[in-house]
Amino acid sequence: MASTFAPVPCIILLALSSPEILVLSITLTHGNCHLSSALVNLQKMFFALENHLAQHPEDRHKWPGVDMELRARLGVGKIVVALGSEGPVAGTPVVAKYFHGTDGLSNTEIRHPELSPPPETIVPSYDHPYYTISSDPVTVALPQLMALHEPSTIAYLALGPLTSLAHLHNLSPENSILHHFAIILCMGGAVDVPGNTTPVSEFNVYADPYAAHTLFSLSLPHLHILPLDLTTPHTLPFSLYTSLVDPTFLNTSSPSQPSGKPPITHFTSSFLEGTRETINKFGGDAMEQHDPVVVWALIDWSKGGPGSPFLESSPNSPNTRHVSAEMRKRIETEGFSRRVVERRRSSDLRARFMGVNANTTAQGPENALTEVPGEGEEEEVLEADEDMPGVIAVGGEGAEGEGGDGWFDDERLAQGWEWEWREFEVETSGTLTRGMLVSDRRRSAAVLRNTGQSLNRSIAVDQLPVDSSAEGGIGVGEDEQGERVRGTKVIVATPGTDTLRTLLLERIWGVNVAVWSG
Numbered sequence: 001m002a003s004t005f006a007p008v009p010c011i012i013l014l015a016l017s018s019p020e021i022l023v024l025s026i027t028l029t030h031g032n033c034h035l036s037s038a039l040v041n042l043q044k045m046f047f048a049l050e051n052h053l054a055q056h057p058e059d060r061h062k063w064p065g066v067d068m069e070l071r072a073r074l075g076v077g078k079i080v081v082a083l084g085s086e087g088p089v090a091g092t093p094v095v096a097k098y099f100h101g102t103d104g105l106s107n108t109e110i111r112h113p114e115l116s117p118p119p120e121t122i123v124p125s126y127d128h129p130y131y132t133i134s135s136d137p138v139t140v141a142l143p144q145l146m147a148l149h150e151p152s153t154i155a156y157l158a159l160g161p162l163t164s165l166a167h168l169h170n171l172s173p174e175n176s177i178l179h180h181f182a183i184i185l186c187m188g189g190a191v192d193v194p195g196n197t198t199p200v201s202e203f204n205v206y207a208d209p210y211a212a213h214t215l216f217s218l219s220l221p222h223l224h225i226l227p228l229d230l231t232t233p234h235t236l237p238f239s240l241y242t243s244l245v246d247p248t249f250l251n252t253s254s255p256s257q258p259s260g261k262p263p264i265t266h267f268t269s270s271f272l273e274g275t276r277e278t279i280n281k282f283g284g285d286a287m288e289q290h291d292p293v294v295v296w297a298l299i300d301w302s303k304g305g306p307g308s309p310f311l312e313s314s315p316n317s318p319n320t321r322h323v324s325a326e327m328r329k330r331i332e333t334e335g336f337s338r339r340v341v342e343r344r345r346s347s348d349l350r351a352r353f354m355g356v357n358a359n360t361t362a363q364g365p366e367n368a369l370t371e372v373p374g375e376g377e378e379e380e381v382l383e384a385d386e387d388m389p390g391v392i393a394v395g396g397e398g399a400e401g402e403g404g405d406g407w408f409d410d411e412r413l414a415q416g417w418e419w420e421w422r423e424f425e426v427e428t429s430g431t432l433t434r435g436m437l438v439s440d441r442r443r444s445a446a447v448l449r450n451t452g453q454s455l456n457r458s459i460a461v462d463q464l465p466v467d468s469s470a471e472g473g474i475g476v477g478e479d480e481q482g483e484r485v486r487g488t489k490v491i492v493a494t495p496g497t498d499t500l501r502t503l504l505l506e507r508i509w510g511v512n513v514a515v516w517s518g
Contacts, residue, residue, distance in 0.1 A: 009045040009105075010268065010508065011159060011291040016049070016065030017507040018295070020302045023065050024076060024154065025145055026131070027138045029084035031160040031207055032096045033105075039133075040122070041105045042081065046130055047117035048267035056262060062510065066130045079131040082141035084164040088208035091429060096203060105271045111255050112270045138164045143177055151180040155298055158186040159291045161204050166211035169218070178220060183301070187294045188212065189227040189437045191422060191490060198435065202228050205426065206435030213426040216488050224297075224419060224489045227437075231293045234497040235286040236504060238276050245269075245509045251277050265509060289500060296500050297491065300414040416495030422488070 015023050028038040053060055064070055071077065087093035108115055120126065124133045134141040142164075146154060158165055165184070169176045178184065188204035189212070195201040205212045215223065242249045246261060246269045256269035272287070279285065424437040494500070505511040 009041065009271070010504070011295055012042070012045060013049070013264070013268075013508045014292055014295050014504060015157075017063050018299050019064045020299045021065075021155075021295075022071070022074065022076065023079055025080040025082060025142060027082045027084050027142065027164055029138075029160050029164050030086050030088070030093060030095070031204065034095060035083055035086045037105075039081070039083065040109075040116075043117055043122050044105070044108075044115045045267065046128065047121070048115065048263050050129070052263040059510065062507070068129065077132075078128070080134055080141060080145055081131050082134045082136065082138040084138040085167065088161060088163055089166050089210040089214070091208070091210060091434075094207050096197075096207075107274055108271050111252060111274075114258060115267060115270060139167050139171060142168065143171070146177065146180060152182045154181055155302075156181045156184045157294050157298060158184065158188070159204075159294060161208035162186065162188070162211040162215050163208045166208070166214040169214060176218075178215075178218070178223075181222065183298075184220065184223045185294050185297055186215070186223065186225045187227075187231065187291050189225055191227045191229050191424065191437055191439070193227075193229045193232070195435070196228060198432070200433055201435030205437070209426050209428040209435045212435070213428055216424070216426055219488060221489075224491055226290075226294050226297065226491045228290070230491050230494065231290040232288055234289040234293050234494070234500050236289055236501055237286040238272075238279075239285065240501070240505075241272070241287075244505060244511045244513055249273065251280075262509075268508070289497075289504070292500060292504060293494065296494070296503060297414075297417065299503075300417065300495070303414065416493065416499075417491060418493035419489045419491050422490045 012023075012026065015021060026042065028035060028042065032038070033041070049063065049066065053063065053066075060067065065079075068078075121128065124135065136144070156165070165178065169178050171177060186204075188202055190196070190200065190202045190205075195203075195206070197203040197206045216225075238249070246256070246265050248254075248261070249256065249269045249272070251273045254273075256266050256273060258266045261269075275287065276285070279287070422439070424439045427433040427436040427438055430436065502513055505513050
């Protein structure tokens with residue numbers, strides 16, 4: 001994963017500290033830095049988290065994403081780390097070292113060697129307690145992981161260039177694996193605002209416009225993009241971080257010291273001090289929370305209830321699962337929501353992506369969440385799609401496993417979130433406009449008001465043959481009938497930046513803070 005302006009470790013830490021979601025895999029790709037540096041940075045983050053929990057065992061309940069007992073109970077193992085591409089689908093690779101430094105983590109490798117884990121713990125063969133590094137590329141590792149779960153039970157958060165998603169789709173375009181995600185949330189693009197890499201382009205789309213063109217032209221009903229228009233106003237001021245998290249935090253002239261502060265705080269301060277200097281050069285003193293907004297959206301939407309894109313379970317559903325009193329108590333005491341998810345392995349999905357005979361019965365327990373009550377324990381039966389800790393569950397009655405056909409029932413989001421359908425095309429190779437989301441404004445209401453014209457001149461272009469576009473120009477997709485399709489769902493409103501600030505401060509750094517307005 002990659003991000004612009006909001007360093008990746010904060011996003012992953014937010015996900016790991018949130019009981020509403022369960023991280024199954026972290027896929028790394030090009031973007032902020034080279035692929036090898038991205039892996040090193042991820043290992044540094046896990047090293048800091050491991051040290052933090054060793055020094056502060058009382059905080060273990062605050063990090064359900066690395067609670068291995070809980071993960072075992074849910075039928076999942078360690079987090080699978082998979083490597084993606086070193087460059088875009090096509091075109092010239094770019095790296096955001098101007099902002100994130102040569103190592104992708106504000107050059108902490110120079111200032112803070114103490115953040116690096118012991119050499120013997122970063123080799124692929126090392127048995128890390130929290131994660132395992134797949135020997136397969138993401139195009140193999142992720143389908144294998146998905147084959148262990150029912151379709152439409154896994155969400156995908158794209159926080160960097162869309163290269164991995166494009167490659168996954170291209171494995172079988174006519175039966176794309178992307179349809180088997182419950183929801184795809186993508187941070188990227190600048191729809192009606194200036195870009196942050198060029199005057200018209202946001203970094204993630206700029207870094208691989210061909211991948212963005214591939215994804216956006218599919219018009220997937222479960223794909224939502226969260227562009228700069230939405231994410232830029234969400235900030236975490238460095239003054240707030242200093243006052244509530246790390247009073248010694250300044251910049252690289254006064255590097256963070258590990259003594260006297262929790263390991264997680266030392267880790268975040270160590271790379272944020274460099275980030276602050278870069279942002280200061282741009283005239284600001286706050287982190288723009290582009291990627292955390294995406295994780296926040298998934299957290300909010302996964303809570304279920306009215307307005308959620310996830311279906312409520314049917315009262316007549318024949319699918320029931322058994323949960324012991326011990327597990328029920330754990331769910332309630334740790335504040336988890338209660339959705340029990342059917343965990344049967346799909347033999348059809350295994351056959352499609354792993355070469356397994358469709359008639360072969362998957363090995364292992366049919367339902368990894370089923371527990372046999374011990375002697376004297378009360379047994380509770382819950383509907384298959386009620387709520388269970390951290391698993392993004394959808395489906396139940398009406399779910400077809402076709403990219404949310406059965407889960408986005410009324411097209412409403414969680415409270416405070418709003419979306420609009422926007423039509424645009426992705427410029428793939430323009431010298432000045434690479435990565436631009438090109439909207440056709442000739443038919444907009446504003447143009448009609450300003451010119452007094454009622455002509456819709458876009459019809460002339462729409463009636464051109466689909467193959468008339470020059471190769472490498474503006475990307476335009478086709479549907480099965482050869483008609484032009486473009487655009488996707490764009491998130492346009494959130495509950496507000498104060499809510500996100502509170503979430504970040506409480507979950508990552510354990511700060512209890514009321515809504516801050518400053």
